[in-house]
Amino acid sequence: MSGNVVMQVDHLTKSFRVHQQKANSLKQFIAARGRNRYDEFIAVDDVSFDVREGEVFGVIGQNGSGKSTLLKCMAGILQPNKGAVHVHRRMGALLELGAGFHPELTGAENVYLNASILGMSRKDIALRFDDIVEFSGIPAFIDQPVKTYSSGMYVRLAFAVAINVDPQLLIVDEILAVGDVSFQQRCLEKFVEFRNDGRTIILVTHDMNSVKNMCDRAVWLEHGKITGSGDPGELVDAYTEHMLGQNNRRHDGSIRRGSGEIQVTKVELLVNGSSEPVKRCRTGDSVVFRLHYESSKSIPQPVVAIEIESLAGALVTSPNTRDVGMVPQNMSGNGIVEVTIPRLDLLPGTFDLHTSVTDFNRAHNYDHLQTALRFDVMAGKPYETGGVVTLRPEWNLQ
Ligand SMILES: Nc1ncnc2c1ncn2[C@@H]1O[C@H](COP(=O)(O)OP(=O)(O)O)[C@@H](O)[C@H]1O
Ligand SMILES: [Mg+2]
Structure with missing residues (x-):
């Protein structure tokens, strides 16, 4: 220093x-x-x-x-x-x-x-x-x-x-x-x-x-x-x-900011092929996060992102559509963006999912919904007692 x-x-x-x-x-x-x-x-x-x-x-x-x-x-x-x-x-x-x-x-x-x-x-x-x-x-x-x-x-x-x-x-x-x-x-x-x-x-x-x-x-x-x-x-x-x-805190505990031309209105969690939205799942489940959006005008080259954060504040992951080259020329009207995670390797705990929609450079925020969804992970497979995620370790004792 x-x-x-x-x-x-x-x-x-x-x-x-x-x-x-x-x-x-x-x-x-x-x-x-x-x-x-x-x-x-x-x-x-x-x-x-x-x-x-x-x-x-x-x-x-x-x-x-x-x-x-x-x-x-x-x-x-x-x-x-x-x-x-x-x-x-x-x-x-x-x-x-x-x-x-x-x-x-x-x-x-x-x-x-x-x-x-x-x-x-x-x-x-x-x-x-x-x-x-x-x-x-x-x-x-x-x-x-x-x-x-x-x-x-x-x-x-x-x-x-x-x-x-x-x-x-x-x-x-x-x-x-x-x-x-x-x-x-x-x-x-x-x-x-x-x-x-x-x-x-x-x-x-x-x-x-x-x-x-x-x-x-x-x-x-x-x-x-x-x-x-x-x-x-x-x-x-x-x-x-x-x-x-500076932004409006909403009744369900979520907080929205951004310029608002497009908004994620709700996020649902679907587990193991079911079409019934739930608030909890287990380690190892196959899950889908379904983001519903509404837009008041056509948004050029939007980038949609989610973040999953533990209650203790660890940012576990923050994937976005740009990283996988999935950027449409335009997005307009109402629709759904689904994020499928074939095997959820979160360990038991409570997690918040945040969503955002930005421009291509990720400089302008159209919408950021903090705690769009709060969900619980219960013990599943594999079972571990510490940490936030499992890396599915293989042990070998000699
Ligand atoms: N060449 C310029 N002429 C007039 N206003 C300017 C010019 N460059 C920047 N500004 C204004 O100065 C302010 C600060 O801009 P800027 O330094 O680009 O902010 P930031 O990088 O934090 O977004 C803004 O209100 C912007 O409109
Ligand atoms: Mg600047």
Whole structure:
């Protein structure tokens, strides 16, 4: 915890000019004396913290709370209005799609632009150029303008640049939500490698589990201000509690949040081929979780996920339809999503099932139903007396 400070964010404030509506009559235009009038919108408000060597530092907060703006200032892509960012190490940045790359320039030109923003000399870039292109896996497209790239190609190139500037400090904004599973895996492996090297990572993600698991410290932004900082476990719990409090708690104990264009209305548990919904089953049963949904409009490329959590708070599993490549072009009207688990290897206890429907990037939440179903698992086969799941061990005594 006592590593050297590698980045200091010092009373950083960033505001944007938001134009008021344009004059739509000559009279208004004259009244405004031809000037464009604007309001100042403060996206990051007097934020200060230090990041130390060898730590994974998380930034959490709701959409629009200023995380990306803060990270862009830290990466030198945006200039703050007040305050400063002091960087003491070579930095790489994987920011949200659109930041750092210029759409009209080619991939190759963007490599030069981006790497030089990140502090590499032209000569060094030339030496690394082939590595970067090879790492990106898109050599055939490197002389095309990046505006023609798919989001996957874009992220690959951005990642290749960020990794190859040999950064001591890496800034990552939600990039894991984009790209395929094997690419995400590769990124995560790189992060672990980085951290083990004693390098520093600054991470924005919606995935509260990776904040808890990966981060050493974190800050929580709310309307551009820091509302909490410190231990990621405590911070995530406070944040989650806060988010839940803002949403409607329902009579059956479930809690709903999300924008609501599609909603899971109920979840039923069916056991061993029966069509009668129940609230309990046994270890080893064949079960079906049947999710009923209703949508008020057509949802493009929705991803449906469930989570099963023990009463003690262990997240046992959280599969989703995107991981298995099952993403329809659209989902609309009312219907059913069935999740079949041929052999339920949960051990006796009480479990909560949560559901969610998100967009393809899993960034926008249409619906999240916390405790959509609470069910009990009774002793079955195999029978074990400890833990949450059975791994069906085979014993051999010699
Ligand atoms: N270039 C910009 N011009 C005007 N407003 C912006 C700009 N970039 C971000 N904002 C606004 O600043 C706020 C914070 O945005 P952002 O930093 O992207 O938040 P987050 O990453 O936490 O979702 C939002 O209200 C957003 O609309
Ligand atoms: Mg953002």
